[in-house]
Amino acid sequence: MARALLLGVLLAAALAPALQAQGERPVVVCTTTVLASMVRDLAGDLVVIEVIASPAVCPAHYDVRPSDVEAFGRADLILAHGIEPWVSELREASGSKAPVVWVRGPWNTPEALKARYREVAAALEEHLGLSLSDRLAKCLKAIDETDALLRAYAREHGFLGTPVVCMLWQKAFISYLGFRIVAVYGPPEKVSAKQFEGVLRNASKAGALLVIDNLQSGQDLGRRIASEVGCVQVALSNFPWTSPELTNMTEVMKWNARRLARALALAKLRGEVSRLRSELEMWRIATIVSAVIAIALSVAYLRLVLRLRRR
Numbered sequence: 144m145a146r147a148l149l150l151g152v153l154l155a156a157a158l159a160p161a162l163q164a165q166g167e168r169p170v171v172v173c174t175t176t177v178l179a180s181m182v183r184d185l186a187g188d189l190v191v192i193e194v195i196a197s198p199a200v201c202p203a204h205y206d207v208r209p210s211d212v213e214a215f216g217r218a219d220l221i222l223a224h225g226i227e228p229w230v231s232e233l234r235e236a237s238g239s240k241a242p243v244v245w246v247r248g249p250w251n252t253p254e255a256l257k258a259r260y261r262e263v264a265a266a267l268e269e270h271l272g273l274s275l276s277d278r279l280a281k282c283l284k285a286i287d288e289t290d291a292l293l294r295a296y297a298r299e300h301g302f303l304g305t306p307v308v309c310m311l312w313q314k315a316f317i318s319y320l321g322f323r324i325v326a327v328y329g330p331p332e333k334v335s336a337k338q339f340e341g342v343l344r345n346a347s348k349a350g351a352l353l354v355i356d357n358l359q360s361g362q363d364l365g366r367r368i369a370s371e372v373g374c375v376q377v378a379l380s381n382f383p384w385t386s387p388e389l390t391n392m393t394e395v396m397k398w399n400a401r402r403l404a405r406a407l408a409l410a411k412l413r414g415e416v417s418r419l420r421s422e423l424e425m426w427r428i429a430t431i432v433s434a435v436i437a438i439a440l441s442v443a444y445l446r447l448v449l450r451l452r453r454r
Contacts, residue, residue: 165446169219172241176201178222180391181263185278190271193217194232198382199332201359202227215239220270222246222263242270242304242407251316251381253290256392257283270295289393293400297321300404301411306349308342308368310357313379314401317355331364339368346372352410353377353403358385361442375413377406 160352162290170191173179176198183192193214196205205231215221215237223230225247234243244266249255265280297303303321311329326335326345334342346354346368355363356378368375381401383389 153353156281158322165287170217171267171271172214172218172221174221174223176226176382177392178224178246178263180383181260181282182222182267184282184391185260185264185275186267186271186273189273190267194384196227198380198385199359205229207233212237215241220244220266222266239291244270247344249315250392251391251396253286253293253396254320257286260286286393289396291322293396296400296404300407302403302407305352305407306346306351307348307350307354307355308372308374309355310360310365312357312360314354316379316396320400320403322353322355323349325351328368329365331361339364342368343371346374353406355379355403355411357381375406375410377402 147337168189168191170193171182171186172193172195173182175213176194176196177312178288179192179194180297182190195207195211195214196201196202201269202320203226205227211233213430215233216239218237218241221230221239221243223243223245224344226246230243234241244262246259246262246266248258251258260279264275267273268275287418297320298364304323305321306325307322308326308328309317309322309324314327326342326349328338328342351372351374352438353374354372354376356370356376358378358380359382362376362378365376365378379402380389380395383395
């Protein structure tokens with residue numbers, strides 16, 4: 144027992160400096176991994192970051208937990224998008240006096256992402272007294288580099304002008320990459336039968352090659368559309384940290400672009416296979432017709448020979 148007590152004392156002593164250091168850093172509560180990744184890029188070593196919603200679900204549909212109330216209670220600053228209906232409820236339940244900064248607007252194109260980084264940096268500077276101009280400049284430069292890479296990638300992989308169907312939350316990114324969006328659908332739970340039929344009609348008429356889903360909104364509707372139209376379905380993410388390599392939104396954008404390239408290559412391959420099958424069927428029919436004609440000519444020739452011999 145004395146030994147266990149001694150080990151406990153030693154462990155507490157070892158952890159004390161780290162706990163003290165963490166306690167001295169302000170706590171920034173972010174409603175999503177989008178905001179958390181921005182804070183980490185800008186001030187990861189200067190603050191403690193807590194994330195509420197999982198990147199696997201849409202924050203508008205996130206079910207809060209008791210631990211989220213505790214996180215809000217520890218916050219020195221709360222960052223939210225404005226699409227989360229539960230922020231005010233959590234803040235009130237926690238008794239938090241931390242300011243809430245609403246970082247509104249899209250974030251899934253380079254220009255939009257730069258605007259959101261500027262807003263997050265401004266919030267951290269204003270409410271926590273941090274100096275982040277150099278770090279912000281570095282982040283903005285990385286986004287510009289990603290922008291150049293994505294534009295070149297879109298040209299290289301034939302995105303420009305390709306007809307696609309797109310989920311609403313991916314529309315800005317897909318337009319930015321140069322795809323031609325021929326039909327758009329909203330959150331699956333809000334799509335009526337009439338809207339569904341309209342999407343199918345427009346997609347079929349335009350010869351859409353892809354149905355582009357939003358990973359966090361579910362993929363069942365996109366699969367149905369792809370199956371009906373006969374094209375390829377692909378799901379993209381709007382949130383980082385769904386896997387270890389997706390550390391921020393620039394990495395998510397590049398990951399999404401690679402998924403689009405693979406899906407488009409598959410769609411074109413399917414189209415080529417379909418074309419070859421059509422050609423093969425055409426040649427098969429032509430061969431049958433030629434054989435029938437040849438047989439008919441042979442029969443006619445034999446009849447003519449027999450008739451001449453009778454004379």
